[in-house]
Every structure is written in C-alpha cells, then in structure tokens.
Amino acid sequence: MIRVGIIGVGTVGQSVANILRKNKALISARAGKEISVVKGAVRDLSVERRVDIPLTDDVNEILEDESIDIVVELMGGIDTPYEIIKKALSRGKAVVTANKALLAYHRFDLQQIAGEIPIGYEASVAGGIPIINALKVGLSANEITAIKGIMNGTCNYMLTKMIREGVSYEEVLKEAQELGYAEADPTFDVGGFDAAHKLLILASIAYGIDAKPEDILIEGIENVNQDDIDFAKEFGYSIKLLAIAKKIDGQIELRVHPVLIKQEQMIAKIDGVMNGISVIGDCVGETLYYGPGAGGDATASAVIADIVEIVRAGQSSPMLGFKKPFQSEDLTLLPKEEIRSEYFLRMLVDDAPGVLASIAQVLGKHGISIETFLQRPSENAKKATLLCATHTCREKDILSAIDEIENLPHTSAKVAMIRIEA
Ligand SMILES: NC(=O)c1ccc[n+]([C@@H]2O[C@H](COP(=O)([O-])OP(=O)(O)OC[C@H]3O[C@@H](n4cnc5c(N)ncnc54)[C@H](OP(=O)(O)O)[C@@H]3O)[C@@H](O)[C@H]2O)c1
Structure with missing residues (x-):
C-alpha cells in the first residue's frame, strides 16, 4: 500500500482525500497499488472539514512519519511550503504540489534538490488540464515555437462578461467576488501575476529557461474599458488576458497582458471561467488544451494523476522534463x-x-x-x-x-x- 500525507486540507486537499476514497478501487487499479491518505495537516483543527482522515496541526507528524511515501503539499504560500518540501525530499518522500507561486520561484532548485525523487506539479498550471504532461511527454519530440494560454479563469470570466453584456470592469469584479471567482484582494488574478507564474512553469519545460516573475512583462486587465471592447468588436477582435511564450531567433519571449485577438482564432473562443492553452510544435503544428483551470475537484484530479504516475513509475521523469540543460542553444530571455x-x-x-x-x-x-x-x-x-x-x-x-x-x-x-x- 502507498501511504499519502496531505499538508493543507482546504479546498483542494479535501477534494483529494475524498476522491481518493470515492474512486479508490479505480485509482488503485490504475496505479497498480492501493493508495491511502493516512493523515492531513492543517493550521486550525477546530475548523469543520468534509473529510474522514486523521488531522494534525503539526506538519512534522507527516514529514517525520517513516511510513508515509508521498507528501502532497496543498497549503499555498512560498517560504513555508518550500521548507516543507525540502524536508520531505530529504527524507526520501516523493512530493506532489499544486503550488504555482512556489514553483514560479523555486522549480529549478527543487529539481536539483529532488534528484531522482519524483516531484509532481500537474495541478499547478490550469487546474484539471493535463498540460504539464502534454509538454513533458506528449510533445517531447517537438521544438515548441509558441505557447499561448488563457490561464486565469477569473480574468476570462470578467472579460467575457464585459464583452457579452457591456458590464463595466468594476461591476463585473464585484460580481466575480460575490460568486467566489475573485478574492477580496483580486490583485493576484486581475494583475496577471497568477497567469505569469503558470507561464514560467510551462516555459521552463518547453525551453529550459529559468526566469522569475520580475524578469518578464506582466500587465493585468484593470484598464480595459468599454471603448476598447467596442473597438475590438468593430474590428473582429476579442479581448483576452493571454500568457505568451515564443521562441524567436534563439531568444525566448515571455509576457502576460490583455490582447486583442481575432475572434476566429481557437483560443479566442474560450469563454467564461474556463482555461485554454494553445501549444505550437514544429512537428505537430497547433494543439489546444481546454478545461477547468480551478476548483477543488478539477485540481484534485491533476494532483491524483501525479500520485498515480509516481506509484506506477516508482521514479518519475525529471521534474522539468529534461535530464541535461538545453545548453547547445544557449537560450536567453528577450528583454x-x-x-x-x-x-x-x-x-x-x-x-x-x-x-x-x-x-x-x-x-x-x-x-x-x-x-x-x-x-x-x-x-x-x-x-x-x-x-x-x-x-x-x-x-x-x-x-x-x-x-x-x-x-x-x-x-x-x-x-x-x-x-x-x-
Ligand atoms: N483552489 C483552487 O482551485 C486551486 C487551483 C489550482 C492550484 N491551487 C493551489 O493549491 C494550493 C491550495 O489551494 P486551496 O485553494 O486548497 O487553499 P485553501 O483552501 O486556502 O487551503 C489551504 C490549506 O492549507 C492549510 N495550511 C495553511 N498554512 C498551513 C500551515 N502552515 N500548516 C499546516 N496547514 C496549513 C490550511 O489550514 P486551515 O484550513 O486550518 O487554515 C488549509 O487547510 C495553493 O497552492 C493553490 O495555489 C488551488
């Protein structure tokens, strides 16, 4: 039996525990071994949760438990989860995380520290869409010429509503907050930072480039107004917050900002809270990945896929999908x-x-x-x-x-x- 400990039993953590119980037979059959969540760690034990796993408020009860094989980090933040993951790896435990903010800064050092120990992070980009696996495995024969993604459901919901219903930015933000799509402080989403974290993760798999959020162009949707939307409609455009990675003349261009994009382009048709990512490879041409980018169960679906993969393989492929740096090309970031x-x-x-x-x-x-x-x-x-x-x-x-x-x-x-x- 494979024993899993979950650090952070909130929206995603509860879904992971519950899906692993609900679909246990199916998941165990696919993995080839029984998988059980044996403990969860939270901050506040007095909060009621919809899970039936033993809980602790001491993460060391998971990290120092010799019988736990896989640590699933679902607590959020950067510094504390970084220390927790390093400790789990130092004890030889495989790690699965959905934490894009952490990976935006620490994916290269974690790959180094992990060595042969698997780290799964499928859930960190576009929730339930298996885009990491697509880039690491499915498209590994290709030179990736471009990635263009709608990777923030909150922004896409807001822009879709502004375009379809003529609602102002302020009105639609308020509504998104009431519906739970936007946080009380929406800066992380509407300012483009969340999408940027995801772009950096994808770009490191596609190009081996170690860029940080402060190195790239990031603009949010705060200044889009009805005049822009009227212009867009009149000239056959839609407006989307796109995360873009391109390889141009040996340099990598990385940027996140609102774009006017022709309505007939596939990515322009992705509306509402959904995410969509177009990846262009030199052999395959354009491929498009569509699905829910957030939500407890959708994100848990990707977390569990990583657990299954780790159990199946025993030892996964290198974290960022390459065993040697892409040295021959010496790729640099376009200023x-x-x-x-x-x-x-x-x-x-x-x-x-x-x-x-x-x-x-x-x-x-x-x-x-x-x-x-x-x-x-x-x-x-x-x-x-x-x-x-x-x-x-x-x-x-x-x-x-x-x-x-x-x-x-x-x-x-x-x-x-x-x-x-x-
Ligand atoms: N929600 C989504 O749709 C989604 C999608 C993709 C990726 N993610 C990523 O998944 C991760 C989790 O997101 P979430 O939405 O599930 O967050 P959440 O609902 O806020 O849950 C976080 C959990 O972590 C626990 N926690 C926080 N600090 C802790 C500490 N120091 N020690 C022990 N437990 C601690 C919290 O405990 P208490 O409950 O006691 O406070 C809570 O149970 C984040 O990295 C997020 O970016 C989320």
Missing part, C-alpha cells in the same frame, strides 16, 4: 523592451483641428505606422476619444511614443494601450 507587436491605443484628446495630425507625427517619428485610426465622440463635447491600431513595432518605440503623446498639450488623460496578438 521586455525588444518585444515586437502590433498595438492598439486609446487617447482622450481635445476635439480640435490638428490634434490627429500631431499624434500621427509623434508615431511616425518613432517609426510606427498606423493601420487604423478612429475618432469617437466623448461624454465631454469638447473632447474626443481617438482609437488607433498600429502595424508591428518595438515595445520601446511605442512606449516612447505614448510618453510623448501624453505630454502633448491636447492630450487629456493617460494613453491606454493593448497589444494585438496576430
């Missing part, structure tokens, strides 16, 4: 300011002759050519909203141009910018 994209700009300006020309002049000066220019009346009769889509240009050029436009005498507010994903 944020060198990213190239098409851009959409929204500007509030005086409704006066010559204003449009002065903006076009600034863009031209920075080598940026305009694809579409539209003028919309604004609530204030003396002002107008200008909407502009550019051809491909460099991030640093568009940022300099925006800075200059914001300082023109006729510009009344900060310029809003959304990148266009071709």
Whole structure:
C-alpha cells in the first residue's frame, strides 16, 4: 500500500482525500497499488472539514512519519511550503504540489534538490488540464515555437462578461467576488501575476529557461474599458488576458497582458471561467488544451494523476522534463523592451483641428505606422476619444511614443494601450 500525507486540507486537499476514497478501487487499479491518505495537516483543527482522515496541526507528524511515501503539499504560500518540501525530499518522500507561486520561484532548485525523487506539479498550471504532461511527454519530440494560454479563469470570466453584456470592469469584479471567482484582494488574478507564474512553469519545460516573475512583462486587465471592447468588436477582435511564450531567433519571449485577438482564432473562443492553452510544435503544428483551470475537484484530479504516475513509475521523469540543460542553444530571455507587436491605443484628446495630425507625427517619428485610426465622440463635447491600431513595432518605440503623446498639450488623460496578438 502507498501511504499519502496531505499538508493543507482546504479546498483542494479535501477534494483529494475524498476522491481518493470515492474512486479508490479505480485509482488503485490504475496505479497498480492501493493508495491511502493516512493523515492531513492543517493550521486550525477546530475548523469543520468534509473529510474522514486523521488531522494534525503539526506538519512534522507527516514529514517525520517513516511510513508515509508521498507528501502532497496543498497549503499555498512560498517560504513555508518550500521548507516543507525540502524536508520531505530529504527524507526520501516523493512530493506532489499544486503550488504555482512556489514553483514560479523555486522549480529549478527543487529539481536539483529532488534528484531522482519524483516531484509532481500537474495541478499547478490550469487546474484539471493535463498540460504539464502534454509538454513533458506528449510533445517531447517537438521544438515548441509558441505557447499561448488563457490561464486565469477569473480574468476570462470578467472579460467575457464585459464583452457579452457591456458590464463595466468594476461591476463585473464585484460580481466575480460575490460568486467566489475573485478574492477580496483580486490583485493576484486581475494583475496577471497568477497567469505569469503558470507561464514560467510551462516555459521552463518547453525551453529550459529559468526566469522569475520580475524578469518578464506582466500587465493585468484593470484598464480595459468599454471603448476598447467596442473597438475590438468593430474590428473582429476579442479581448483576452493571454500568457505568451515564443521562441524567436534563439531568444525566448515571455509576457502576460490583455490582447486583442481575432475572434476566429481557437483560443479566442474560450469563454467564461474556463482555461485554454494553445501549444505550437514544429512537428505537430497547433494543439489546444481546454478545461477547468480551478476548483477543488478539477485540481484534485491533476494532483491524483501525479500520485498515480509516481506509484506506477516508482521514479518519475525529471521534474522539468529534461535530464541535461538545453545548453547547445544557449537560450536567453528577450528583454521586455525588444518585444515586437502590433498595438492598439486609446487617447482622450481635445476635439480640435490638428490634434490627429500631431499624434500621427509623434508615431511616425518613432517609426510606427498606423493601420487604423478612429475618432469617437466623448461624454465631454469638447473632447474626443481617438482609437488607433498600429502595424508591428518595438515595445520601446511605442512606449516612447505614448510618453510623448501624453505630454502633448491636447492630450487629456493617460494613453491606454493593448497589444494585438496576430
Ligand atoms: N483552489 C483552487 O482551485 C486551486 C487551483 C489550482 C492550484 N491551487 C493551489 O493549491 C494550493 C491550495 O489551494 P486551496 O485553494 O486548497 O487553499 P485553501 O483552501 O486556502 O487551503 C489551504 C490549506 O492549507 C492549510 N495550511 C495553511 N498554512 C498551513 C500551515 N502552515 N500548516 C499546516 N496547514 C496549513 C490550511 O489550514 P486551515 O484550513 O486550518 O487554515 C488549509 O487547510 C495553493 O497552492 C493553490 O495555489 C488551488
């Protein structure tokens, strides 16, 4: 029998314990051995939980129990789970975690520390979607040219609602909080950080690149408004928070931000709280993975898949899916300011002759050519909203141009910018 200890018996931990009991025969048959949860650790023993496993408030009762084979870390946070996982590994216990925040910082050192001891983390990216396994195993023959993912259900729910129903950002955020899709402090989700953590994990499997959240471009959806959505609809775009990894000329581009994306692209059709990830490989072409990105049972499904895999194999493949670094290619991270994209700009300006020309002049000066220019009346009769889509240009050029436009005498507010994903 394989004995499992769960550290953190909250939303996901309870689902793991309950599914392992409910589907025990099936899971044990698939794994080839009986799997039992023998103990769970929590902070507060007085909280009522829907599980029938023995609980402790001392994690060492799990870590120091010689009979426990697999430690499942489902407590969240970074520093404490890092110490806990290291201790579990030092005692030869396999580890399964759903903790993307921890892995965004510590996946490479954990791979080093673990050596031959398996660490599973399928649940850390896109909840129930087996995307880690797809990249580590299913697509291992491919050079991965791009990964584009909707990896945060909260943002996707909010943007879908804003597009379909014309609801404002503030209204939809309040509703998402009432429904439990968004936290009281939503920054981690709406600011793009959660999606960035997941992107970094996928990029390390696809490219062997060890980047940290602070190294990459991360922008949230807080500034998307109805003018942007109207423009998107008029020109056949949807707006999504995309996490993007691309390999371009031996460099890796990693970024998370809202994008305007053509409605006919497969990834643009993923709506509501669902997650979707498109992976393009040089042999296979485009593959798309769709499913629930969060929720106790969906996430537990991925946690248990890791447990089954560990029990089956005894020793799993290397944590990040490669035995040697990708040295031959010497991949580096493309600096944020060198990213190239098409851009959409929204500007509030005086409704006066010559204003449009002065903006076009600034863009031209920075080598940026305009694809579409539209003028919309604004609530204030003396002002107008200008909407502009550019051809491909460099991030640093568009940022300099925006800075200059914001300082023109006729510009009344900060310029809003959304990148266009071709
Ligand atoms: N929820 C999801 O849909 C989802 C999806 C994908 C990944 N994840 C990841 O899964 C992990 C767990 O998420 P969750 O939603 O299940 O969190 P949660 O509901 O807040 O549960 C966390 C559990 O950890 C326990 N805990 C916290 N600190 C502890 C400590 N120092 N010692 C012992 N126990 C401790 C808590 O105990 P008390 O109950 O006593 O406070 C609670 O039982 C996180 O890393 C999260 O990012 C979650």
